Amino acid sequence: MKDLTVRQQEVLGYLQLHMREHGTWPSFREIEQHFGFRSTNAVMGHIRALERKGYISRIPGQARTYRINLDLNDDSPPREALDVLEIPIYGHIAAGYPDGVETSGEIGRLQIDVESAGIRRTRRSFGLKVRGESMVDAGIFDGDTVIVEQSPPRDGDIVAALIDGETTLKRFVNKPGEPPYLKAENRRYPTLHPVAELVVQGVAKAVVRHL
Amino acid sequence: MKDLTVRQQEVLGYLQLHMREHGTWPSFREIEQHFGFRSTNAVMGHIRALERKGYISRIPGQARTYRINLDLNDDSPPREALDVLEIPIYGHIAAGYPDGVETSGEIGRLQIDVESAGIRRTRRSFGLKVRGESMVDAGIFDGDTVIVEQSPPRDGDIVAALIDGETTLKRFVNKPGEPPYLKAENRRYPTLHPVAELVVQGVAKAVVRHL
DNA sequence: CTTGACGGTGAACGCGCGAGCACCTAAACA
DNA sequence: TGTTTAGGTGCTCGCGCGTTCACCGTCAAG
Numbered sequence: 001m002k003d004l005t006v007r008q009q010e011v012l013g014y015l016q017l018h019m020r021e022h023g024t025w026p027s028f029r030e031i032e033q034h035f036g037f038r039s040t041n042a043v044m045g046h047i048r049a050l051e052r053k054g055y056i057s058r059i060p061g062q063a064r065t066y067r068i069n070l071d072l073n074d075d076s077p078p079r080e081a082l083d084v085l086e087i088p089i090y091g092h093i094a095a096g097y098p099d100g101v102e103t104s105g106e107i108g109r110l111q112i113d114v115e116s117a118g119i120r121r122t123r124r125s126f127g128l129k130v131r132g133e134s135m136v137d138a139g140i141f142d143g144d145t146v147i148v149e150q151s152p153p154r155d156g157d158i159v160a161a162l163i164d165g166e167t168t169l170k171r172f173v174n175k176p177g178e179p180p181y182l183k184a185e186n187r188r189y190p191t192l193h194p195v196a197e198l199v200v201q202g203v204a205k206a207v208v209r210h211l
Numbered sequence: 212m213k214d215l216t217v218r219q220q221e222v223l224g225y226l227q228l229h230m231r232e233h234g235t236w237p238s239f240r241e242i243e244q245h246f247g248f249r250s251t252n253a254v255m256g257h258i259r260a261l262e263r264k265g266y267i268s269r270i271p272g273q274a275r276t277y278r279i280n281l282d283l284n285d286d287s288p289p290r291e292a293l294d295v296l297e298i299p300i301y302g303h304i305a306a307g308y309p310d311g312v313e314t315s316g317e318i319g320r321l322q323i324d325v326e327s328a329g330i331r332r333t334r335r336s337f338g339l340k341v342r343g344e345s346m347v348d349a350g351i352f353d354g355d356t357v358i359v360e361q362s363p364p365r366d367g368d369i370v371a372a373l374i375d376g377e378t379t380l381k382r383f384v385n386k387p388g389e390p391p392y393l394k395a396e397n398r399r400y401p402t403l404h405p406v407a408e409l410v411v412q413g414v415a416k417a418v419v420r421h422l
Numbered sequence: 423c424t425t426g427a428c429g430g431t432g433a434a435c436g437c438g439c440g441a442g443c444a445c446c447t448a449a450a451c452a
Numbered sequence: 453t454g455t456t457t458a459g460g461t462g463c464t465c466g467c468g469c470g471t472t473c474a475c476c477g478t479c480a481a482g
Contacts, residue, residue: 063274
C-alpha cells in the first residue's frame with residue numbers, strides 16, 4: 001500500500017466503496033464524475049497505474065470488470081491475533097444444476113481462523129457438506145464439512161469437482177505424460193474416474209467433523 | 212424461492228457463481244454462452260423474470276450491473292450471528308493438568324464458531340493435537356486437532372483421558388452393571404484398556420484436520 | 423537542462439452489450 | 453377451442469464505455 005500515491009489510493013478506495021455500496025464496479029465515466037475529472041483519460045491513467053502496481057486486475061475492453069488483489073492492499077501487520085474468516089456452507093447440490101455449487105443452497109455458515117483451516121484470505125473459500133462414502137479411505141466421512149479453497153489443483157490434492165452435474169470430492173491425479181483424472185478413495189468404489197472434461201471447483205484444505 | 216422456475220433458479224445461481232468466482236457480474240453474452248443459448252434475448256427473458264419477481268434489481272442500460280435481493284432468495288431462518296470462541300491448543304499434555312488451566316503447554320490457538328465445533332460457551336474447551344494412531348478407526352488421525360469440552364462423559368463418547376500421566380484419546384465405554392473403561396479404536400491396538408482410576412479430562416466434540 | 427513519473431484536458435474511435443421487434447414451440451389452463 | 457406463460461431463435465439498433473492519440477502542465481532526480 002505504500003507504493004501508491006495519494007490520488008491512486010483514493011481511486012482504489014472509490015472502487016471498493018462503489019462495490020460495497022452498489023454491488024457493482026463503477027464505469028470510467030462514473031469515476032470521472034465522482035472525482036470531478038473532465039476526461040475519462042484521467043481515470044485511465046490511474047487504473048493503469050493500479051494495474052501496473054498489481055493492486056487490481058481487469059479484463060481489457062470489458063465494462064465494469066475489476067478484481068481487487070487483496071493480498072496487496074491490506075498491509076496488515078504480521079498477525080498476532082487470529083485471522084478469522086466467515087465461510088458459507090453449501091449442502092445438497094441441486095439436481096441438474098450443472099454449475100456446481102448452487103449458491104442459493106447455502107445451508108449455513110462457518111467461522112474459523114485461516115491458520116487452522118490452512119486457507120488464504122486472498123482466495124475465495126466455501127464449505128461443503130460431504131455426502132457419501134467416496135473418500136472414507138482418506139479419512140473424510142459422510143457428514144463432514146470440508147473447507148474448499150478456489151485455487152488450481154495439484155497432483156494428489158483432494159478436490160471438489162463437477163461430475164455429471166454434481167459436486168463430488170475426489171483425489172486429483174496429474175502425472176506427467178498422461179491426462180489428469182479423478183480417483184475416489186474408497187476400496188469399494190471404482191478407483192479410476194476418467195472424465196471427459198474436468199471441472200475442478202477448488203481444493204479441499206481442511207475437514208471439520210462434528211463428533 | 213419457491214415461485215421461481217428451475218431455469219430461473221439456474222440463472223440466478225449463475226449470476227452469483229460468476230460473482231463469487233470472478234468478482235464481476237456476467238454480461239448477457241456470457242450468460243448466453245454459458246447456457247448454450249443462441250440469442251441474448253433468451254437471457255433477457257430470464258433477467259426480466261427475476262427482476263419482476265423481485266430477486267434482483269438492475270440499472271437498465273448499464274452493463275454488468277446487478278444487485279441481488281438477498282432477503283428473498285434465502286428462505287432460511289434468519290441466521291443469528293456466529294458465536295465464535297477462541298480456544299487454546301495443547302500439544303503434549305503436562306502431567307497434572309486436570310487441576311485447571313495449565314497454559315505452559317499451549318502450542319497455539321484456534322478460533323471457531325461454537326456451532327461448527329458443537330461446543331457450549333458455558334463449558335471450558337481446549338484443543339488437542341493428536342499424536343499416534345490410537346483412534347484411526349474412528350476417523351481421527353495423527354496430526355488432527357480435536358476440540359475437547361470439559362463435561363462429564365457418556366457411554367460411547369470419545370474422551371481425552373489421563374493414562375499414566377499422559378493425555379490420550381479413547382472411546383469411553385460405560386455399560387450398566389460393569390465398571391467404565393476405555394477402548395482404543397485401532398484394530399492393531401489392545402481393544403480393552405482397563406484403568407484403575409479413570410481421569411477423564413473432557414469429551415471430544417469436533418475434529419479439525421488440515422489436509 | 424533534460425528526463426521521467428504523475429495528473430490532467432479534449433476529442434474521436436469502435437466494440438461490448440443491453441434493448442427491441444418479429445416469430446416459433448410446448449405446456450397449462452378454462 | 454383460444455389464451456396465457458415459460459422458454460426459445462435471429463436479427464438489428466444504438467448507447468455505454470473502454471481505448472487511443474495529441475498535448476498540456478508540475479515536480480523531483482540525474
